[in-house]
Amino acid sequence: MTRIDSIPSRRWRRLSWLLSHALTTAGVVAMVLGTSPDVDVRFDDILGNVILAVAAVLAAVFIVRLWGAAARRRPHQYLASSKGMVDLACAVALPLGWALVPDPHDARLFALVWTLRYISHANGLSLFWRVMVRSRIALLSIAGLFVVVTLTAATLAHVFERAAQPQAFGSIERTLWWAIATLTTTGYGDVVPTTIWGRLLAGWVMVGGIVMFALHAGIIATAFAEELQRRHFLRTWELVVSVPLFRDLGAAAVADIVRLLQSRDVEAGAVVMRKGDPGDTMYFIVSGEATVHIAPKPVVLGPGNFFGEMSLLFGGPRTATVVATKPSVLLVLDIADLHDLAGRRPEFVNLIETEARLRRDRNGGTADDDDGIRD
Amino acid sequence: MTRIDSIPSRRWRRLSWLLSHALTTAGVVAMVLGTSPDVDVRFDDILGNVILAVAAVLAAVFIVRLWGAAARRRPHQYLASSKGMVDLACAVALPLGWALVPDPHDARLFALVWTLRYISHANGLSLFWRVMVRSRIALLSIAGLFVVVTLTAATLAHVFERAAQPQAFGSIERTLWWAIATLTTTGYGDVVPTTIWGRLLAGWVMVGGIVMFALHAGIIATAFAEELQRRHFLRTWELVVSVPLFRDLGAAAVADIVRLLQSRDVEAGAVVMRKGDPGDTMYFIVSGEATVHIAPKPVVLGPGNFFGEMSLLFGGPRTATVVATKPSVLLVLDIADLHDLAGRRPEFVNLIETEARLRRDRNGGTADDDDGIRD
Amino acid sequence: MTRIDSIPSRRWRRLSWLLSHALTTAGVVAMVLGTSPDVDVRFDDILGNVILAVAAVLAAVFIVRLWGAAARRRPHQYLASSKGMVDLACAVALPLGWALVPDPHDARLFALVWTLRYISHANGLSLFWRVMVRSRIALLSIAGLFVVVTLTAATLAHVFERAAQPQAFGSIERTLWWAIATLTTTGYGDVVPTTIWGRLLAGWVMVGGIVMFALHAGIIATAFAEELQRRHFLRTWELVVSVPLFRDLGAAAVADIVRLLQSRDVEAGAVVMRKGDPGDTMYFIVSGEATVHIAPKPVVLGPGNFFGEMSLLFGGPRTATVVATKPSVLLVLDIADLHDLAGRRPEFVNLIETEARLRRDRNGGTADDDDGIRD
Amino acid sequence: MTRIDSIPSRRWRRLSWLLSHALTTAGVVAMVLGTSPDVDVRFDDILGNVILAVAAVLAAVFIVRLWGAAARRRPHQYLASSKGMVDLACAVALPLGWALVPDPHDARLFALVWTLRYISHANGLSLFWRVMVRSRIALLSIAGLFVVVTLTAATLAHVFERAAQPQAFGSIERTLWWAIATLTTTGYGDVVPTTIWGRLLAGWVMVGGIVMFALHAGIIATAFAEELQRRHFLRTWELVVSVPLFRDLGAAAVADIVRLLQSRDVEAGAVVMRKGDPGDTMYFIVSGEATVHIAPKPVVLGPGNFFGEMSLLFGGPRTATVVATKPSVLLVLDIADLHDLAGRRPEFVNLIETEARLRRDRNGGTADDDDGIRD
Incomplete structure (x- = not known):
């Protein structure tokens, strides 16, 4: 699966x-x-x-x-x-x-x-559906409040304005049109209160509309943020556990790292990083193949390998160009998140350093940087 | 109680x-x-x-x-x-x-x-009430700011526009109507500034309205998110501590797990999960009864039991259909959250595995999956 | 100080x-x-x-x-x-x-x-000021974006509509009035595009206005939430460290607890809790005095004492009425937060139980509950 | 670099x-x-x-x-x-x-x-760009929903209103103008439904507009908050690791502290703190120079030194005036955050106390406070 x-x-x-x-x-x-x-x-x-x-x-x-x-x-x-x-x-x-x-x-x-x-x-539809279901109690409460406020506004406006504007405010039924256009801050302006009491009421309804709006935004934003985080976690988790390097770290560290990784698809021939560019990300290969163009001879990296770590660990610009030689799925780790991880999971940075050293010894000097390690 | x-x-x-x-x-x-x-x-x-x-x-x-x-x-x-x-x-x-x-x-x-x-x-009313009380200081500050901005806008608009439109902007009292309709971005359009200064002012008032709106939304959203989280925690906590399995985990783990569980009511006869479906949730029975339809003979599960864990632990589709045989209250644990828990609370996953093995031995092969465990 | x-x-x-x-x-x-x-x-x-x-x-x-x-x-x-x-x-x-x-x-x-x-x-003004200063970079970026989008909308609308409506769209200067009323979703309706291209543009401007709005709300809401949390922390911290009970817990636990406590002022004579009511909060006295009306003789509690813990620890309704006998400042701990604390800080709940037992022994049976402890 | x-x-x-x-x-x-x-x-x-x-x-x-x-x-x-x-x-x-x-x-x-x-x-543009890219899936889902709702609203309004207002609602093409102005709650009011069904529809569209708005705000706000936090972390991290004092704390503590520090630039001659003022911040010098004006002779502090810690540790107003004698970059730590750190990182407060004592011994009584330490 x-x-x-x-x-x-x-x-x-x-x-x-x-x-x-x-x-x-x-x-x-x-x-x-x-x-x-x-x-x-x-x-x-x-x-x-x-x-x-x-x-x-x-x-x-x-x-x-x-x-x-x-x-x-x-x-x-x-x-x-x-x-x-x-x-x-x-x-x-x-x-x-x-x-x-x-x-x-x-x-x-x-x-x-x-x-x-x-x-x-x-998968947008299911996303919205889950958000709505998760926050249904709060949303229903607001809907109830909305109905009560709308009906109250319409009834009061009917009482205040029916003498002045019998056509637009003659029945609560018609006044509801004004109430809802005002409470949603749409404000068509085709029906507008003209008496002093009607206008005072309208002022409160407008402010109430803003607050109602804010309540909606607050509820949905909260539920949305949670759901999105959950989805991202799931999708990345599957990619992460397919990389042997991460599996050795233990479940707690993996759960930590998953939150920080972003997945990225690259086509064959795409230049993932270019020599001399400032470096603020490193890459793990989930599937596919990438070639590091460095001095003695290019090095080919496959699934489970990583590159770009030198600029992150020691600073300085990229020291090699890396090209995807097959269509590949990469996991991207940002410099801010690596610093963060270095605090909470020092074993992760050690692992990367050890791996980088091993790979260099095997190839006689590789990765994207020779000098950084030799010093 | x-x-x-x-x-x-x-x-x-x-x-x-x-x-x-x-x-x-x-x-x-x-x-x-x-x-x-x-x-x-x-x-x-x-x-x-x-x-x-x-x-x-x-x-x-x-x-x-x-x-x-x-x-x-x-x-x-x-x-x-x-x-x-x-x-x-x-x-x-x-x-x-x-x-x-x-x-x-x-x-x-x-x-x-x-x-x-x-x-x-x-319980919507009490929810809104608590949110308002919790954020009363910030909301009152905004209300004060709102009053000051509205009055300032009305006074300036009165000064700028009274010569051009004596009817609508002749007194601050009347100009307030325009100010509040603009500041809430309702914009009826029945009263509109026409001079260059009045329009410049109106532009600032509109932008100010957006910012005021954003402040409202920010305050209420924050307070709302906290309050909802608190309520969910309380309601689920009561259900969780009534399941013996969880009680053995210790208070710290329970507090952790409560955040991740969702409660769900099912009617008698409801199919909770169906053989062959993809499985991304597991269930704990709080009250009621569920029957697992598997090969030798169906297994009946009661309060404190759980099912659906095999698809989560080992992947693959559901290997049995589970039907609620009495009206039941279930706690649902999502696959994303289980992965997350596996990192922070490995003892929890061990417990589930051990329990599943015990139950299978007792019944001669049950739960919702035989093969997953025999391998 | x-x-x-x-x-x-x-x-x-x-x-x-x-x-x-x-x-x-x-x-x-x-x-x-x-x-x-x-x-x-x-x-x-x-x-x-x-x-x-x-x-x-x-x-x-x-x-x-x-x-x-x-x-x-x-x-x-x-x-x-x-x-x-x-x-x-x-x-x-x-x-x-x-x-x-x-x-x-x-x-x-x-x-x-x-x-x-x-x-x-x-202290509203300083609150807003800090929020604005903290998020100044993001807000300035948006302001820049807002200026660019408004000018672009006005220029394009001028080009599209000047032939049809020379009065309202004859110069960019005048078109800005329409652009800002549309981008803030105020929508007066006094100036409205009538050509097909003008309307297509207006549609994009309206949607752009919503997004701009959302950006504002997002930035300010985030900054606001942080600042409010910071203020609440500071204010409560001062009260908490003035209670000896908390001081014994060590700084880490205090920092944890401070986040969960709410301060409350009560007048002399106020009934803080009433016998028979459901109990979901406990109280710590920071200053003032409270009297617990229980069977043998009422017990007077002073600064540093607490009450109401029995309903939280063992469930059940309040078993005594507590009245503030002097104007008092209380710290309130919610049942949801106590459960949460019990997980992360078991020593805190032990401390409360020990204290409650000691106090009862000294007074010959007090607090707000006898039976709960004797069992 | x-x-x-x-x-x-x-x-x-x-x-x-x-x-x-x-x-x-x-x-x-x-x-x-x-x-x-x-x-x-x-x-x-x-x-x-x-x-x-x-x-x-x-x-x-x-x-x-x-x-x-x-x-x-x-x-x-x-x-x-x-x-x-x-x-x-x-x-x-x-x-x-x-x-x-x-x-x-x-x-x-x-x-x-x-x-x-x-x-x-x-760097606003890149900030917005990253936010949009990060939340592109959710934003595209909303865009799809927006298109569907707009088209549905326009088609229904066309059906309901074409008989009453053939000019404005005669074709879906024209009705789209009304639909988008209503869904974004702009509400120009130049085209308004007049039939009962048209108005009922308009009411739903307005409410839908608010919800769509709230979804936008929720998604963008969440993505924005994350991105801003990331940037602040990166910028401060570079400053923090250039201060030797922090480097001794280990990576985990540094990552913790970075979140709480704010950077501030001061010109030469600026008064950073004034004797007698209430003190709620302490300062670390990243680069530049500051002079503490205290009794026997002024003390000059350079990069890596800190000042203002006494008011935070022991309360009370500032006991000395500190002036930047060169243009300086400072890191500011707030009292609320220091209390917070004291719980999670007691070694940090110990370090500050030890350093302050050492410095005083060397200078014969310095920092911004003599009395606080002598007691």
Whole structure:
């Protein structure tokens, strides 16, 4: 159960991601333009055909995937997954429009459902979902408070303003429109209190809107920060434990280090670091291959090796250029975090120094720096 | 003094919560619609009767509860509690309206008080209250700053704009309306400076509004995050210490683990995990019962047992389906948090492994995974 | 250099604080109303006299304080302090207005300076100042970004809209008005783009405004949270080290505990806890005196004693009522934080148990609970 | 590779920073005023000449720098750096305008490019860049959600309102204008729904806007806080390890202390602390020189020395005035943080006490306090 994909499969997925989004965007743009009186007359047929084509492709995608799932004897699982449900909705949207709405131009509006594809393929949706579920109690409390404040503001504004502006403030129902536009600080200005009491009330409602806003931001920000940290930890942890060097450190040190590492994908041929540049990061190779271009002959590093540590440990600019010779996954450690680790995990820095010395002895002087160690 | 409620009492409370809120909502909606000139004529009697009925029920609720409290010889305690005060206010609201306001339609507006029930029954109110009290010094400082900035903006705008717009900016009193709508970034646009100096001032006021907003958000978000963390800690702590497994770990480890666990209620018959699914959580049973459907014969787990640990410890999908056979309260531990714990509390993972091995030996191969351990 | 004030001096300061603010408010309200055409005619003399009276008092306050500082031979120190500068500004404001402005009604507007008193007497001002100074680099970076984005938006809007709306978008100077109202999401709506490109630009500017807003909020919130935590730590630290019980714990434990304690002032006669109530806090007496009303005879506790620990350690409701018999300063420890401490600082809970046992033996059964300990 | 600059070079850089910004500002202001119909007629030649002059200086700056880089044989490096790219863009902007745009007044608008200089010279740009890159996944997810919500809101509003307001809501294309102004809570108010369904939708969109806003703020605030902390750590770490006193403490303690120190530059002759003032900070000298004015004869302190510790350790006001006799870089430790450190790092406080005693013995009674130690 490894999630460390090879680079070629990643590139392919990126392409299919782009194609899928281009398709969705084409369909949605055609739907939007199709409603415009300026564009409609001349391009109506083209737009209609684009929408039809996208609908056909989306229906085909759904059928192929369902077929594939049925072949693996789990069509139910596919249909119950969020991906399957979005595929189904996209395939069904336009036919449903034709069935329900007599005007074919209005039926096209059902293509709006396709925008679900923008959020279903990212893991954004599940992220938001978890954040909402985790902070549901606080958010519900705020929603209750919001309802009470809105209704109170609307009732009071109705009482204060109904004599002066019977049209806009004549019923609480209508006053709610003003209350919500004010409490969210949107402030359209189409309905505005004019009496002194109405304005005093409006002042309080605006300030209340800011505070409500701040409460929302506070709750969601807190939950979001936690969730993001959790995700980053998980993803990096899998990469870190696949590097033997880290495994020797013990679980406590690994948990510590995982928080500080960032993963980075590089293509074959990419220059990871260049001789003479200031150096403030070091790299661990998870998969792939990198070549260090140094004096006697270039050194090839593979999974589990690291480079760039000399600039961090002893200061000074990079003393060698490092090029990825295969598509590689790297873990990046920042100089600030290395200093931090040096305090809490001195064994980690020792390990890196020892490894660097061993490697140099084996190769007769390598890594990205000779002089730093010889002194 | 245990707060770990059994599931049936929870279900009952949820029903009564729904009924209570439906009642309040019916009354408030009738009140709102009753002010509308479009609806009023035809349904006025119905709406009036709905309001009367809700008022009667709320009065009855108050009397019954006061009676009950008196029977337990503590009517004062009930009346002094926030619940009692809300009940009293709801019971008294409409009669007070009739007494104070001659027009019976206007008297109905007092039904607004009933919305207090939306926030009194949740613990949202006390949460907000604590947040406000904790950050009162900072909030008061901002309120002071807000008053000073608003008054300064209003005075300067009065000076700059009174010649150009004597109606809107003729007195500071009126200019305050513009100042507050601008400082809260509501921006109705009904009153807008037109001179160059007035506009320069308005630009600063808008930016000042954003900063003030940010200060609010910062203070409240900080206080909120702390308070929520504290509440979660308390609620989970009570559940955790009721599981013998955790009690053996010592107070320090318990405090550590409590932060990472989430409680979850499941109904009888609910499938907690399904064979073949990817596994990223494990479960501890606080109360209730769960059945693990594995090869020789199903295994029944009770309070203090746990399941789902194999997918976390050794990777791979779920190897058994687990169904709750009674309504249960579970504690959920996430894979990210288990990795984290493994570093800081290795004894915890050892304990889980040992327990799992013991249980398997007793049952002749159980938990949710045979193979994982035999290898 | 102790900052632990006795309660009477606090009460006196609170009264003088109220009087000072009432005075300022009276003056400022008179100034605001004095500009109103509705009020002016009838009450003009009264308002003028109120302003004069407040100005006289403020001038007198400044002279008395300067005199007092001169008597202690440090008038320069007083004039250089923020308090002295505000006093001077308030005393000089109105005379300066009379000297500079010919119209006496306009001269009154200088009374706006008095609002500085709202923020000078709280420590709010220094708090904001520190927050701004600490995050000055980030805030300046944002200010730079804000200027660049505003200018770019204004220039582009000028290019896109000048043909359609020469009045509002004819020069960048005028377009800036639209740009800033949009970027701060104020949205007056008095100037609105109408061309397709102008609207596309406006959409980006609005979204940019939200992001800029979020950056502000993020920076300030972070700096604020740190600063508040720092202040709370300092204030509580002084109280904690004045309690002998805590001093015995060693500096590391004290630093830990300080974070969790809240200080609270109670008046003489206040009921701190009531028999039968649920108990989720315990109290340490810093100064003052409290009486525990228990069976044989009430027990009097003084500085350094604590009470309410039984409900926390063993659960159950309060078993005694505790009344403050002198104005007291208490430190409050929450049940959530005690559980947390029990993990990290077991010696602290042992200390409390030992102390409670000792005290009971001395008094022949006291604290707030007999039974809890005898078992 | 030390970044601890001497004060004179700092002063020079500050001057050149001011000059550079004054130049940019002059050019940009001339460009803005040049578009104004009120100003144009009289000052057009002057404004044109200012713009020409600034363009000439900026072109010269670019050529000189390119020349210098070529002399050091790295012109490519300069052109590839962000600084070089901004210099190039500024030098090329106006000529490009003349080449592309026929109207010379419009060509001047290209001077807008010069505003890039506001953000290129600060490290603000790289800060924002890192924040955006770090939180790119979350921000992209929100962007997707934003697109979906905006399109959905626009389509529904189009359906609800097209009959009532064919001009503003006749096509989704036009409705998008309303949707985005509402979702960002800008609320121009030029297009407003009037039907009951349109208003209900608008209410949800406004609330959705607040939540989206809060999500943005949450993500960016979290990423920002982390990045700022990282930068502060790095900058202070370099200063701290250059002080011998700290180096003796070991890496773990240094990492701890770095978080709590603030760096401060003082000019020669500046009074760092004054006798009789309350003391809540102590200072470490990184570079420069400070003189302690105490009784027998003043004591001169150099790099590695510290002062002001007595007020922190024993309370009481400052007992001596300290003046910087050379431009100095100081590290400031706050009283709150010292208390905190005393718990976690008692060896640090011991070190300071020992050092202070040694220094006093050597000088025959010095530091900023004699009495405190003699007792």
